[in-house]
Amino acid sequence: MNLNDLINQVSSWLKGTGPHSDIVISSRIRLARNLDKTPFPHWAKKNDAEQVLVTTKAAFERTAELKSAVFLRLEELDNIDKQFLVERHLMSNEHAVRSNQKALCVTPREDVAIMVNEEDHLRIQVMESGFDLDKTWDVINSIDDQLSGFLSYAFSREWGYLTACPTNTGTGMRGSVMLHLPALVMSRQINKVLEAIAKLSFTTRGLYGEGTQASGNFFQISNQVSLGLREEEILGNIKGVIGQIIEQEQKAREVLLAEHREMLEDRIWRSYGTLKNAHIISSGETVELLSMLRLGNDLGLVENMERGLINELFILTQPAHLQKLENKKLSANERDIKRAQIIRERLKV
Amino acid sequence: MNLNDLINQVSSWLKGTGPHSDIVISSRIRLARNLDKTPFPHWAKKNDAEQVLVTTKAAFERTAELKSAVFLRLEELDNIDKQFLVERHLMSNEHAVRSNQKALCVTPREDVAIMVNEEDHLRIQVMESGFDLDKTWDVINSIDDQLSGFLSYAFSREWGYLTACPTNTGTGMRGSVMLHLPALVMSRQINKVLEAIAKLSFTTRGLYGEGTQASGNFFQISNQVSLGLREEEILGNIKGVIGQIIEQEQKAREVLLAEHREMLEDRIWRSYGTLKNAHIISSGETVELLSMLRLGNDLGLVENMERGLINELFILTQPAHLQKLENKKLSANERDIKRAQIIRERLKV
Numbered sequence: 001m002n003l004n005d006l007i008n009q010v011s012s013w014l015k016g017t018g019p020h021s022d023i024v025i026s027s028r029i030r031l032a033r034n035l036d037k038t039p040f041p042h043w044a045k046k047n048d049a050e051q052v053l054v055t056t057k058a059a060f061e062r063t064a065e066l067k068s069a070v071f072l073r074l075e076e077l078d079n080i081d082k083q084f085l086v087e088r089h090l091m092s093n094e095h096a097v098r099s100n101q102k103a104l105c106v107t108p109r110e111d112v113a114i115m116v117n118e119e120d121h122l123r124i125q126v127m128e129s130g131f132d133l134d135k136t137w138d139v140i141n142s143i144d145d146q147l148s149g150f151l152s153y154a155f156s157r158e159w160g161y162l163t164a165c166p167t168n169t170g171t172g173m174r175g176s177v178m179l180h181l182p183a184l185v186m187s188r189q190i191n192k193v194l195e196a197i198a199k200l201s202f203t204t205r206g207l208y209g210e211g212t213q214a215s216g217n218f219f220q221i222s223n224q225v226s227l228g229l230r231e232e233e234i235l236g237n238i239k240g241v242i243g244q245i246i247e248q249e250q251k252a253r254e255v256l257l258a259e260h261r262e263m264l265e266d267r268i269w270r271s272y273g274t275l276k277n278a279h280i281i282s283s284g285e286t287v288e289l290l291s292m293l294r295l296g297n298d299l300g301l302v303e304n305m306e307r308g309l310i311n312e313l314f315i316l317t318q319p320a321h322l323q324k325l326e327n328k329k330l331s332a333n334e335r336d337i338k339r340a341q342i343i344r345e346r347l348k349v
Numbered sequence: 350m351n352l353n354d355l356i357n358q359v360s361s362w363l364k365g366t367g368p369h370s371d372i373v374i375s376s377r378i379r380l381a382r383n384l385d386k387t388p389f390p391h392w393a394k395k396n397d398a399e400q401v402l403v404t405t406k407a408a409f410e411r412t413a414e415l416k417s418a419v420f421l422r423l424e425e426l427d428n429i430d431k432q433f434l435v436e437r438h439l440m441s442n443e444h445a446v447r448s449n450q451k452a453l454c455v456t457p458r459e460d461v462a463i464m465v466n467e468e469d470h471l472r473i474q475v476m477e478s479g480f481d482l483d484k485t486w487d488v489i490n491s492i493d494d495q496l497s498g499f500l501s502y503a504f505s506r507e508w509g510y511l512t513a514c515p516t517n518t519g520t521g522m523r524g525s526v527m528l529h530l531p532a533l534v535m536s537r538q539i540n541k542v543l544e545a546i547a548k549l550s551f552t553t554r555g556l557y558g559e560g561t562q563a564s565g566n567f568f569q570i571s572n573q574v575s576l577g578l579r580e581e582e583i584l585g586n587i588k589g590v591i592g593q594i595i596e597q598e599q600k601a602r603e604v605l606l607a608e609h610r611e612m613l614e615d616r617i618w619r620s621y622g623t624l625k626n627a628h629i630i631s632s633g634e635t636v637e638l639l640s641m642l643r644l645g646n647d648l649g650l651v652e653n654m655e656r657g658l659i660n661e662l663f664i665l666t667q668p669a670h671l672q673k674l675e676n677k678k679l680s681a682n683e684r685d686i687k688r689a690q691i692i693r694e695r696l697k698v
Contacts, residue, residue: 262686266628276620279615337611 001108003081007316007324011088011110011127014315018130018306022298023246025218025311026204029140029235030291032148032163032172033122034154040164041102041117049101049117049176056116056333057152060105065143066114069107076097080329083320091115112143113340119164120172121262133175133235133244141231153234160227170227178207179245182217182295183252186264193248195218197241201225207287207314216314217295221245253299255327276347280333281340286317314345350419350457352430356665356673360437360459363664365656367479371647372595374527374567374660376482378489378584381512381521382471382496385655389513390451390466398466399609405465408499409454410470415463418456423448428535429678432669434631438476441465461492468513469521473495482524482584490580509576512594519576524587527556528594531566531644532601542597546590550574556636556663565636565663566644568592602648617645625696628684630689635666658695665691 007119013026018298034040035055053073073084074095082096090113090261091104103116114122124147126140152160161172168174182191194204207218219241225235256264271292281289294310296302315321317339323330326338358489364377381388384404388397409415423444425430431445435479439462440453452465464472473496475489503511510521517523533539557568570591572583605613620641624630630638643659645651664670671687672679679687 089460135473266630266689269626269628270623272624273624273626274619275622277618279611281615340615 001216008309012236013127013129014311015129018132018312019129019269021028023180024075024129024131027131027136027177029136029175030123030125031144032120032168035121036152036154052117052121053103059147060066062150063146065112069105072104072231080320080323084324086316087320129143168226171331173226173231174222176220176222177310178220179218181219181249182291185217185254187252216291265301268301275343278340280336282336290314357402359657359661362476362478363662364478365659369595370479372529373480374597375476375478376480376485376526377476378485378524379472379474381469381517384470385501385503401466401470402452408496412492412495412497414461418454421453423451429669429672433673436669438665443651470680505628517575522575522580522582523571524584526591527569528567530598531672532605533598536568536601565640584650590591614650617641617650627689629685630684
C-alpha cells in the first residue's frame, strides 16, 4: 500500500453504511497510550523519540490488525501529503505541523490510524461507518491488548493510563460520533440540544476536528471525562446521549417534511443544481451544499445517488486532496475552479 | 382567434430572431392618434367614448393588417385576463385599470396591438423581434395610412398630430428598442452609457414598461422628442444611438470572455442550475437568472437551447400568465411554486 493509493478510494468509515447512517456519519474511538520510563514527546530528546519510533513500529508489525498497515515517517512527507492525511481524518493538524520524529501507522481500509509521538507516544484511532461504537471498541480493544503485550505502557494502579495532558488520564479514551443534523439546525433546535449535552460533559466540534467550527450541519460529539469510569461505562453514556439526538433529528426531519416540504425541496434541489453547475466554488459553500444534498438523499427526495459518493466529496474537495488530484500546488482561486470541476464530474448523471 | 389561445404561443416579437437578436430583444413603434372633433378620452362622456369604439372597430375591420385581429372590449374581461394582456406587452397597465369604454385590437401574431380610448383615442403599436425599426415602421405606416382613409384624424398643419398630452404632439411617434445589456452591467459601464443617452433626449425603462425599473439587465430605450422632426429622422437617431450601444455591449462581452471567463461561466451555469432545480422562485430572481442563461446561450457557453424558449419564459412566469396556466387565482406563494414548476418543465433536457 502506498500513500498515493488512498486518493482513489473511499475510506471505510465514509462508506455511508452501518446503523443509523442517515444521521451518523461515523463512530470513532481513540486511546492515548505512553511508554513506561520514557519522557512524553514534548519533553523527549531526539534519541528518546527515535527509540519510540523503533519500538512501536516493531510492535505494530506483530499486531494482527496492523499486518498490512504502512508506517509513515512524517519527515519524509511533503506538506501537501501531510495535509492530505489530516484531511482524511487520519491524523491531527498538530502532528503535521511539527513532524520531527513523528510517524503515522495507517491500515489500507483507513479504519485504524496510530499517531506516534503526537502529544502522547501513541494515539490509537479506530473509525467505523455509521453508529457502531461496539464494533469500533472491539477493534481498538483488540489492538490495544496486543500492543500492551509488546510494549510496556505507563500505567498507575491509582490513576490508570498516564498521559501528557491530565484530562486524558484514566482510560485515555475518547469516543466520538460525527452527526449530520440539518433538520435540528433548520428548525433552530440545535442550540438547545448542544447546551443540554454540554451539561452532560460532552464537547462538540466541527467536521474537520478539534478547533474547527461546526459547518454544513455536521457535529462531532465526544466525551470529555475519561477518568473515574470504565471504558464500557463511558461508551454507554455516549450511546445514550447520541441515541437521543438521533431521535430528535428524526422527529425534526418528519416535521420539516410534513409542514415545509416545498421549502425543503427548494433548498435541496437548488443545492444540487448549484453543485452540478458551479465553475468556481469555495470549500465552505461546498460543505453547506453537500449537506443539503445528503439530506435530500437520506429523505428519498433525491434519488439514484450513493450516499458514499456524497460523503467522499466532503473529503475529496479539500485543498490538499485537490492538489494531489491535480498533482501540483494550486492557488486558492485555482482550487475553487478545480473543486467545482471535480464535483461536476462526480455528480454527472 | 381567442384570448386563451395566446398562452400557447410565443409572441412573434419574442421569437429571438431578426438582426442583432443576441442583444436586441425587440423593436417597437407606437403612434398616438386622435379623432377630429371628439373629446380626448379623459374628458369624453360615455356616449362619445362609445362612438369612438364603434368608429374605430369599423375602420380596423377594413385594414389589411388587422383582418384576423380580435377586438376586445375591456369591460368584458376579468382582471387576470387584463393583466395577462399587460404582461404580454399588448397594452398598458393604465388601460387595464380603468376599463370602461376601452378596447384592445390585437393580431394573432401579436405584432400589432391598438389600444382604443387609452390616453389618446388610438395608440397603435407594432413590435418586431430583433433590431428592425425599418420593418416595424413599414408595418405601422401602412396601418396608419389605411386608418387615416377611414377615420378623420385630429391634425394641425402647424403642430402635426394632436394628442392628449403635448409631449406626444407632432409625429405622435415613439420608437423604442428592448436591449439585453448584461456585459455592460457586469463591467459597470452601464451608468455611463445611460447618462450619455439621457443627454441625447432618450429615456430608459425596464423590461415591463413605463414606471418599471430595469431588471435582469434589460433596458427599453426610446425617443423623448416627437415634435419638430420627421418620423424618418427620429428613427434614424434611434438607430444611430442603439447601434453604438450594441457595439459597446459586444465589446464588453468580448472582454468578459477573454479576461473573466471562469467567473462568467460560473455565474451562467449556476443560474441555469438554479432555474432547472428550484421549487420556489420569485419573479425578480427569475428575471435575473434568465438574463444570465440568455447571455450564456448568446455566447455559445450553453448549447442546445432555443433563444425563443428563454424569451418566452420571461413572459410565461409572470403572475397573470401563471394563473391562466393553472386556470385559477394563486397566492404569491402558490405562484412562486408554480413558476418554479413551469421553468423546470420547460428547461428539462
